[in-house]
Amino acid sequence: MTKRLVVLDYGSGNLRSAQRALERVGADVEVTADPSAAMAADGLVVPGVGAFEACMTGLRKIGGEKIIADRLAAAGPVLGVCVGMQILFARGVEFGVESTGCGQWPGAVVRLDAPVIPHMGWNVVDAPADSVLFRGMDTDTRFYFVHSYAAQQWEGNADAVLTWANHQVPFLAAVEDGPLSATQFHPEKSGDAGAELLSNWVGALN
Numbered sequence: 001m002t003k004r005l006v007v008l009d010y011g012s013g014n015l016r017s018a019q020r021a022l023e024r025v026g027a028d029v030e031v032t033a034d035p036s037a038a039m040a041a042d043g044l045v046v047p048g049v050g051a052f053e054a055c056m057t058g059l060r061k062i063g064g065e066k067i068i069a070d071r072l073a074a075a076g077p078v079l080g081v082c083v084g085m086q087i088l089f090a091r092g093v094e095f096g097v098e099s100t101g102c103g104q105w106p107g108a109v110v111r112l113d114a115p116v117i118p119h120m121g122w123n124v125v126d127a128p129a130d131s132v133l134f135r136g137m138d139t140d141t142r143f144y145f146v147h148s149y150a151a152q153q154w155e156g157n158a159d160a161v162l163t164w165a166n167h168q169v170p171f172l173a174a175v176e177d178g179p180l181s182a183t184q185f186h187p188e189k190s191g192d193a194g195a196e197l198l199s200n201w202v203g204a205l206n
Helices: 015-024 035-040 052-061 064-073 191-203
Strands: 004-008 028-032 043-046 078-081 089-094 097-100 105-111 119-124 142-147 149-151 161-167 169-177 180-183
Touching (some): 028 035, 052 089, 064 078
Parallel strands (some): 078 180, 089 105
Antiparallel strands (some): 119 142
16 A cells, blocks of 8 residues: 655755655655644655754744654654754754754754764665664665764664764764654665665555
8 A cells, every 4th residue: 555655844855855755665745734644644754954953943833843743642653854863852053052952862963073074975874683774775885965963872762773874973874763763864865775765664654
């Protein structure tokens, strides 16, 4: 049965490219800010590009924090992408300014301590064997990153499946924590590898 997905439209993110990437793997995709549609969908995708605080401002305008929280309370799957992953954490620190995130996970998103910023381009990840998102993928599979900030510590659920990557320092490339999953890289820009990951996520939806 075709899965019905909503890409949450809160004024940030590559909405249409996310929609196309999900349609490529066989999903029926709607781009909307409507809470009823977001709650009724088989899966909700939260994209995000740019600054943490700007994304949170846009999210608050549509009640996006509540949409995400309500879905998760009902065990409804959510996938955050790039800054859409970052805003799931409690805090983001950019240019010395601390912003409040959705708080689904504890901890902060901070600047990568690397000589070359942003981290932009293709990189491998270290996915554990029990990952659903990376199921069936080779260890040398590369994904497309473009970011200067990331979560570099995990303070959340000890049972969460954590995938790490390195750009001078280790950072979280993906998290799978019950119904809530997220990737720091852009699956929609990662070609066949990104399509395989999205297919794995869609295929695991109830």
